[in-house]
Amino acid sequence: MNTAIELTELTKTYGNRRGLRGLTLQVQAGEVFGYLGPNGAGKSTTIRLLLDLIRPTLGAARVLGLDPRADAVELHRRIGYLAGDFVVDGRQKAGECLAFLGNLRGGVSPHRIAALADRLELDLSARIKTLSKGNRQKVGLVQAFMHQPELLVLDEPTSGLDPLVQQTFLDMVAEARADGQTVFMSSHIMSEVEAVADRVAIIRDGELVALDTVAELRARSFLTVRITFATPVRAEDFADLPGVTQVAVDGSALSCRVDGSPDALVKAAARHTVTALRADTQDLEELFHAYYTGAPSAA
Numbered sequence: 001m002n003t004a005i006e007l008t009e010l011t012k013t014y015g016n017r018r019g020l021r022g023l024t025l026q027v028q029a030g031e032v033f034g035y036l037g038p039n040g041a042g043k044s045t046t047i048r049l050l051l052d053l054i055r056p057t058l059g060a061a062r063v064l065g066l067d068p069r070a071d072a073v074e075l076h077r078r079i080g081y082l083a084g085d086f087v088v089d090g091r092q093k094a095g096e097c098l099a100f101l102g103n104l105r106g107g108v109s110p111h112r113i114a115a116l117a118d119r120l121e122l123d124l125s126a127r128i129k130t131l132s133k134g135n136r137q138k139v140g141l142v143q144a145f146m147h148q149p150e151l152l153v154l155d156e157p158t159s160g161l162d163p164l165v166q167q168t169f170l171d172m173v174a175e176a177r178a179d180g181q182t183v184f185m186s187s188h189i190m191s192e193v194e195a196v197a198d199r200v201a202i203i204r205d206g207e208l209v210a211l212d213t214v215a216e217l218r219a220r221s222f223l224t225v226r227i228t229f230a231t232p233v234r235a236e237d238f239a240d241l242p243g244v245t246q247v248a249v250d251g252s253a254l255s256c257r258v259d260g261s262p263d264a265l266v267k268a269a270a271r272h273t274v275t276a277l278r279a280d281t282q283d284l285e286e287l288f289h290a291y292y293t294g295a296p297s298a299a
């Protein structure tokens with residue numbers, strides 16, 4: 001079994017509002033898959049469909065080769081799930097709650113729970129209702145990871161975590177991957193997904209707008225180049241160069257966008273005396289912002 005999650009034309013309509021439209025994608029077993037999108041894009045809807053917490057209007061999902069509806073009991077045992085709105089009984093102590101959830105999953109060693117709690121700096125003796133949002137999120141993370149499931153489905157797992165704990169979480173994801181577990185995690189923050197994911201899907205308004213490896217997405221980013229010359233230059237000298245667009249000249253200052261190799265631009269610039277040069281790479285965060293808003297640079 002090489003496909004951990006297979007979604008085919010998955011659609012969820014809420015009344016006349018579409019939560020998700022015709023989503024088709026596959027997550028390979030053993031990969032970390034980042035699922036990105038702005039608020040309301042349909043990330044939680046997708047995740048709830050995987051867990052059979054809601055049912056699709058159209059289309060189908062297969063998870064670990066099984067049907068989320070018919071095989072729900074088996075799947076819930078084999079998946080580690082962290083809900084975006086993770087809630088448990090606040091009167092329980094964190095340790096009691098985790099031991100209870102561990103028993104529901106066929107028993108989890110107290111050492112394993114203690115080791116995860118220690119790593120995340122979670123106080124197992126504290127009552128859940130007294131915990132801060134971030135510490136409650138840690139309870140959610142421990143319960144998702146503790147039984148070493150084949151598949152981790154994590155909805156906004158880092159929400160409320162401070163940067164140090166976020167890093168610990170990313171380490172845990174990398175280790176899960178090294179152990180052969182599959183991770184499907186949603187986020188609206190590119191940088192955290194970029195750090196651990198093999199592939200990334202971006203959804204906007206319930207539709208898939210990009211799906212690629214992190215490396216490929218990075219290769220799609222472009223340079224913004226600004227060159228200052230000793231004497232005024234003409235825009236026409238730079239306008240038709242391969243990969244060079246958005247050429248603007250103001251006296252002796254040139255700015256343009258370069259997609260791919262900057263070789264042609266460098267050679268054209270070398271015909272003049274260059275006094276300053278600055279090239280900024282568009283980072284992935286900007287690229288994602290462009291996807292989120294549907295701006296042309298994402299095309």
Ligand SMILES: Nc1ncnc2c1ncn2[C@@H]1O[C@H](COP(=O)(O)OP(=O)(O)OP(=O)(O)O)[C@@H](O)[C@H]1O
Nearest residue numbers: 014017018019037038039040041042043044045046
């Ligand atoms: N139970 C519901 N009833 C009606 N509309 C819903 C329901 N759940 C979700 N929606 C709508 O479906 C769309 C997708 O919502 P969803 O919660 O999946 O987004 P999300 O990407 O997880 O966003 P967030 O990051 O804000 O949680 C939104 O427009 C939302 O208003």
